[in-house]
Amino acid sequence: MKSITTLFLVAAMASFAPLTVADVLLIDAISEVPANSSEGLPRPRTGQTMDSVRTQFGTPEQEMPWVGEPPISRWVYADFTVYFEHEYVINTVVHR
Template sequence: MTMNQVRMQFGEPDYEHPWVGSPPITRWDYPDYSVFFEFEMVLISVVHR
């Protein structure tokens, strides 16, 4: 799933962290979970506890 697909399905994140590292890893925070991307593709999503 791409960044655009996540945005279309789940809406705007509460916060978009700037990318870090090489390859670039980006984190988007939603109220109950975070989504991690490598370049434009989802790596994993994590539920907040």
């Protein structure tokens, strides 16, 4: 009887093992993004126009055409990617 109880306990504990597995969240990665300043990594700010981004940061390495409605396009630079809605910056993502 004792061996059946032990076996049952081991089986029950094994069934809980998948519940203890966890994924790594990207919250730490977000907090590690360098500051948008001359001391960190200067990059375009929300609301800037395409012309001002090109003037300040130069020609992007790659210009992806717009998709969807409203039109969203992106410019890829060495250290970050800039997302535009129409001609205005909506987000800048730093490359890891």
